[in-house]
Amino acid sequence: MEAQADSDTGLSNPTKNSSLDFSVFIPSLIVTFAAVFFLLSDRELAASVASGAMAAVTGNWGWVFYFFCFSTFVFSIWLAFGRFAHVKLGRAEEGKEFSELSWAAMMFSSGIGIGLVSWSFVEPIYYLQSAPMNIAAHSSKAAEWGHMYALFHWSFVPWALYALPAVAVAYGLYVERKPSLRISSACSRVLTGRTAKPLNSLIDTLVILGLVGGASTSLGLGVPLVSAFVANIFDVPDTFWTQMGVLLVWTIIFGTSVYKGLKAGIRILSDINIFLAIAIVLFILCVGPTVFILSMTSNSFGLMLNNFTRMSFWSDPIEHSGFPESWTLFYWAWWVAYAPMMGLFFGRISRGRTIRQLILGVVGWGSLGCVSFLSVCGAYAIDLELTGKLPVSDLLSANGIPQTVVAIVNTLPYSGIISTLFTLLSFVFLATTLDSAAYVLASISTKNLKGNEEPAKYNRLTWAFALAAVAVGLLHVQGLKIVQSSTIVTALPLIPVLGLLLWSITRSLNEDFGQRLGHKAVSIDDKRKE
Template structure:
């Protein structure tokens, strides 16, 4: 493992404008919640109603671009120099990618989202029909599969390339866009881009807290025989803050990696338990059938806008989700880039599109299949509970149908704690990196900056829970996704320009690495090109320019 040390001081050019934007949005929502919510709702309706097609095209375009990149001539390019080897084991790397990108959201939605589709199916299908049940499972796989992970992966590659191949200082989107923006990346345009990214991260993570606290509060109250209250919510939030604050304090190797590993083990145990005690054959058959439906109709589902019947399903679900994933994409791109030194472009694309999608599909197949079977068999009217009492009460009711329900609920609460903590520590780490001055990919942000962002995230969560402004900030974050679409295009364009400049047409099957201490200026010769057999481990002792 390469030496990692604490990085440079706080960069006020990004930190203070980011704080100003966050306060400028949240304070009016607190003081004038009704009018603020109305304006945000109108903006969201405008964005999704008029540009829904753009969100959908962006999703399909991201998937196709990444597949072309991974399977084509640039797939063997290593995100690092000849001496750079992967910093983490493959398992821990995948665990951090998955846990950082999904967090507690899947613990909410995997149980209930198929029920929503069953009650209000797409494609003109009759509600609560057999066909609706089939598509309910398929759409869950679709909304949490290839396209979301493509949005996450797309910015990660140019960021990692600028950090580890070009070795440009600054763990930021503006730095990765330098291939297109040039020197403007150091000016007001780059600061604006990074400020928008910080706001999107804070809003997205604040929303996750707002979703998570009621769920865990409901479950934990049942375990301890207490009544949910604001004070109990604050106790839970305090425990969460302590957990992810400690994780981000210890950094990547001693904190975030360990927490992500624990998260995966807990999740696998609970998934295996539900698969064993539940309708195993129904779950397996449902998964096989839903994946087949999704693959067979992927293009249609990706571009369906329902222009004739003018139903709201595409806007309410697919466009909403795509906008949500795009809003989270900068955070995931920065975090995944930071932990992917020494991996090839192909490895990174497959890690996110294959392992990320597969992980989500397992959750929806097992937990979603279990809940749908309860509904179809008449054991539990999941739909009625969901419509009358909401998600937390529905998840609790589903868990109570299992053997050893008290033990399972307690284990699920623990999983929720760890799940969200892995997202929050990743977010605090990324926010600290973005607001640090010229941080390199070989440095960690200073601890006090990490802890500052951990506390700020907790404070935002408290405010949103207290005033009920969660929905408005969530929607604000999704509106931010609209201008982020051209940002993703700029990042992809920047990556291609850097790849062409560094490698040109000198490409073949070995792993491709650039070497040399200097960075190529515009119009200057590219660094020396080094090839290695695929899978070979570089020899750090070999002199520069002579490694095999």
């Protein structure tokens, strides 16, 4: 039976052939709500278990993250400039589904979420207090490396982790025409035989749990930040119930967006968000110490290029300062946890592009957006600290991230307006990330969902409310370590899953386009005519 087209979105509603996959949906929901119950029932035990799990993973398996993430970056460069660079992710006659601006906006808004707003001002200050590479704290060198390390954690390696799964997913959807939007489907070239079906269910379940773990980090950071902004704007106490009110409004926003679908909801939110982010960055650059910001940015690029490989593998095995585990490893795990989801989402919206266009677009646009935001906001915060205009380090140690970010924003001209804009930006950033997450979670738990179809609305809403439930549990325990550990622990099993994905796309390309290709876009239809 043919799908019915949605006149507003241009997408199709699910056909009768698509249905809920209970082998993935039920176990994932059970584990998710069991985790929520655990967080709500015993705060101290949850903190203890989270701390122990994080120590076990970082102590024994941290090296795996370093090797895997760097290897993924190298592989993405080879794929973007190698013999398969011009393979078209679609049929010969198919054009690009989204304009470059909307495509970039959806990727950027969903790919980084509110984490960028949370960390952009304070991450360099954390590194100033406890500097990497055994540099003396609060020194001028610590300030330079602190500004640079934030750019390193949010640019090329992370976005490469998003780009490669996107290639595999888009290839499966638009070249091989596979009937489902799942990571397991993209691994089909290497998962065959009688073990394929149970392995597929296991892979999809692990992807869902990893995504829930990654989304929980965004929620754990995002809700307190927006609550602090709301309390500052309306001059009300920042309490647990204020946070619950923020979460309620947030759930309504991203629940509505998820219900509306990909083009009517997520694209519109993303377009709004990208213009708002650009306006805020330009405002801070203009009213802040412009020359200092630009000088710090230039200096950080040089430092990063000069130390890129060393930072990618630095685990501090002798001194055991704890910096790599607390920061680089946490970030790599956070990106790995989100990578399958972003691969599914980016792959879904990339029909008609070539492999080179997809990889360079994801890595290029994503890195440019993050580096621009972090360079400007981070340098502004460092200037406040070094000139004594605001004791940012002291505030961060005493009050935590949300209150410190609010205090920094309040130093800007027209602080009331800017606080309101930051609140709106934070709302939409997390909404675009979480509605993308709910969209993908619903897609993974649906069987036979084609690339031009959307999962059922009740399925999307179920996952939207499940993510909101996780947020309630995290707000109850109120611990950054628990948030970080949830990401690292759930990300570890995804490394072999992503490894399978990279193996599968390599085999697919070699089997379908084995010989060296030319410098023009080539589709599978062109190869079949030869």
